[in-house]
Amino acid sequence: MLAVTTIAVWHRADLRTADNAALAAAAADADRVAPVFVFDPRYYREDGLACDARLRFMHECLADLRRQYEAIGSELALLHGDPREQFRAVLDGSVDALYVNRHPSSRHGRAVAEAVRSWFETTAFADDGIRYVDRRHRDGTVAVDTRDGWREQCEAHFEADPQPRPDSLGANPVDSETTVADIEDDYGVSPAKRRVPEGGTMAGNARLSRFLEDIREYPGSISPPAAAEEHSSRLSTYLAFGALSPRQVYQRLQADAPACRGRELLVSRLFWNRHYHQKLADWPGWTTRSVNPVFRDLFRDSHDPELAAAWREGRTGFPLVDAAMRALVQTGYINFRMRAMVASFYVYVLKQHWTAGADFMYAHLIDADAAINYTQWQSQCNLTGVHPVRVYDPAKQVRENDPDGAFVREYVPELAALPDEHLPRPEKTPVHVQRECGVDIGTDYPRPVVDYEHEAERARERYSDLADRAREAIREDSRTWRRASLSRRRRDSVGEDSDDGGQARLDDF
Numbered sequence: 001m002l003a004v005t006t007i008a009v010w011h012r013a014d015l016r017t018a019d020n021a022a023l024a025a026a027a028a029d030a031d032r033v034a035p036v037f038v039f040d041p042r043y044y045r046e047d048g049l050a051c052d053a054r055l056r057f058m059h060e061c062l063a064d065l066r067r068q069y070e071a072i073g074s075e076l077a078l079l080h081g082d083p084r085e086q087f088r089a090v091l092d093g094s095v096d097a098l099y100v101n102r103h104p105s106s107r108h109g110r111a112v113a114e115a116v117r118s119w120f121e122t123t124a125f126a127d128d129g130i131r132y133v134d135r136r137h138r139d140g141t142v143a144v145d146t147r148d149g150w151r152e153q154c155e156a157h158f159e160a161d162p163q164p165r166p167d168s169l170g171a172n173p174v175d176s177e178t179t180v181a182d183i184e185d186d187y188g189v190s191p192a193k194r195r196v197p198e199g200g201t202m203a204g205n206a207r208l209s210r211f212l213e214d215i216r217e218y219p220g221s222i223s224p225p226a227a228a229e230e231h232s233s234r235l236s237t238y239l240a241f242g243a244l245s246p247r248q249v250y251q252r253l254q255a256d257a258p259a260c261r262g263r264e265l266l267v268s269r270l271f272w273n274r275h276y277h278q279k280l281a282d283w284p285g286w287t288t289r290s291v292n293p294v295f296r297d298l299f300r301d302s303h304d305p306e307l308a309a310a311w312r313e314g315r316t317g318f319p320l321v322d323a324a325m326r327a328l329v330q331t332g333y334i335n336f337r338m339r340a341m342v343a344s345f346y347v348y349v350l351k352q353h354w355t356a357g358a359d360f361m362y363a364h365l366i367d368a369d370a371a372i373n374y375t376q377w378q379s380q381c382n383l384t385g386v387h388p389v390r391v392y393d394p395a396k397q398v399r400e401n402d403p404d405g406a407f408v409r410e411y412v413p414e415l416a417a418l419p420d421e422h423l424p425r426p427e428k429t430p431v432h433v434q435r436e437c438g439v440d441i442g443t444d445y446p447r448p449v450v451d452y453e454h455e456a457e458r459a460r461e462r463y464s465d466l467a468d469r470a471r472e473a474i475r476e477d478s479r480t481w482r483r484a485s486l487s488r489r490r491r492d493s494v495g496e497d498s499d500d501g502g503q504a505r506l507d508d509f
């Protein structure tokens with residue numbers, strides 16, 4: 001037992017009381033536990049990359065967390081300001097120590113967390129399936145290879161008993177300085193998105209229960225974007241804020257889901273979730289710099305504000321790209337395939353440098369997770385030099401994943417009257433059909449802003465011109481290889497394709 005009486009617990013991306021290592025340890029070590037959440041103004045600013053709907057979801061998680069604490073006799077203290085200053089003040093007052101769970105992060109969040117972790121009063125816990133290594137090279141890459149036996153250690157984490165939720169805690173010695181309502185007022189948080197799920201552990205568990213009832217529908221609902229909105233697990237936002245832990249979801253699946261393909265697929269995705277967090281923990285540069293130095297400035301010279309705006313606003317003349325971008329902005333959610341397609345379209349077809357696109361998506365996603373979003377952008381756009389150059393053909397995607405146009409018609413209503421067969425390429429609709437349907441392509445809906453076939457071919461050429469140098473960069477620098485590779489696959493398997501959107505299979509980890 002530590003010689004301390006009062007321990008603060010800093011909730012960050014772990015907005016739950018069960019399976020929370022820092023909280024469980026504080027409850028065991030301290031006489032008094034002070035759970036704290038700090039509203040950091042950085043995330044409420046224009047450049048905070050957080051849409052209001054995501055902030056609202058987080059606020060709902062906090063309300064739920066407050067109820068969880070009330071149920072065990074405590075309360076959640078809400079502070080406002082830079083967490084470094086807030087916790088310095090707390091530790092200079094009545095609190096002796098600070099417990100926090102580690103969480104892979106980058107940019108501002110990482111700087112803040114590292115500063116707080118460096119204090120002698122802070123103890124950081126790591127019980128999340130990630131290997132944290134503090135010894136690093138000058139470029140930020142971890143000095144130790146985390147990949148050996150990674151899958152086994154992650155599985156052992158998933159299988160281990162969850163951290164116990166404290167049965168009861170005394171009153172919180174730290175007073176709240178603000179409320180969620182005041183924060184929403186101060187920053188004018190007013191979500192404009194629709195169909196956003198409700199935040200909180202209770203809502204997350206309800207979502208998981210509904211999903212388990214439907215789990216046999218899941219495999220067929222992963223790729224079609226309209227089906228995914230309803231039948232995909234939609235757990236990502238709960239996982240991103242830690243309203244549920246991946247281990248809780250894993251164990252619930254093992255306990256309550258029938259053995260079926262849907263269960264297998266969800267389990268493999270929980271591993272992917274952890275895998276990409278491991279990637280960010282290993283190299284925080286993922287969010288700003290391409291993994292392979294050869295691609296660092298790719299398409300910087302072809303920046304075209306008009307094309308970038310057409311992509312953001314869903315008016316490229318490619319119906320599925322436009323539907324997906326409008327769905328992203330209107331609802332904060334699109335499925336994996338749509339995310340991969342619009343990312344690949346932005347970089348390969350529109351020839352735009354990747355970071356502004358990745359930031360835009362991150363800002364709008366309800367489930368935005370730096371560890372997944374930026375690593376996925378880099379993988380989908382092969383900025384690693386190890387992934388295949390996979391240029392999604394938006395017309396083919398309509399035929400395969402939205403054949404009845406349900407998704408396109410919902411988000412691009414100006415095409416609603418067009419017969420299904422013309423939705424993949426509206427600009428090719430014969431004029432008499434356009435007239436019959438009352439849809440004038442070029443007036444009601446834009447013609448394609450670029451020639452897809454031509455641009456896809458140019459992208460393949462550009463990548464193939466750079467392929468030798470990219471391979472060389474990997475061969476010469478084991479750190480680049482380690483960052484880029486999904487697994488301990490051999491370097492000569494670079495560029496191998498898989499049947500799952502360039503994803504690793506579970507055995508690959």
Ligand SMILES: Cc1cc2nc3c(=O)[nH]c(=O)nc-3n(C[C@H](O)[C@H](O)[C@H](O)COP(=O)(O)OP(=O)(O)OC[C@H]3O[C@@H](n4cnc5c(N)ncnc54)[C@H](O)[C@@H]3O)c2cc1C
Pocket residue numbers: 222232233234235236237239240266269270272273274276334335336337339340343362365367368369370372373374376377380503
């Ligand atoms: C360009 C791009 C950006 C992405 N950005 C994010 C992001 O910011 N946050 C995010 O959570 N996911 C992101 N993903 C991964 C994936 O698209 C979402 O996790 C998924 O669509 C969320 O819906 P769901 O919860 O219904 O997923 P399900 O298919 O039901 O999967 C269950 C869970 O597994 C995890 N998971 C699923 N797919 C992946 C994947 N490919 N990589 C890692 N974990 C995965 C998620 O935690 C998800 O909630 C991104 C994918 C791409 C291609």
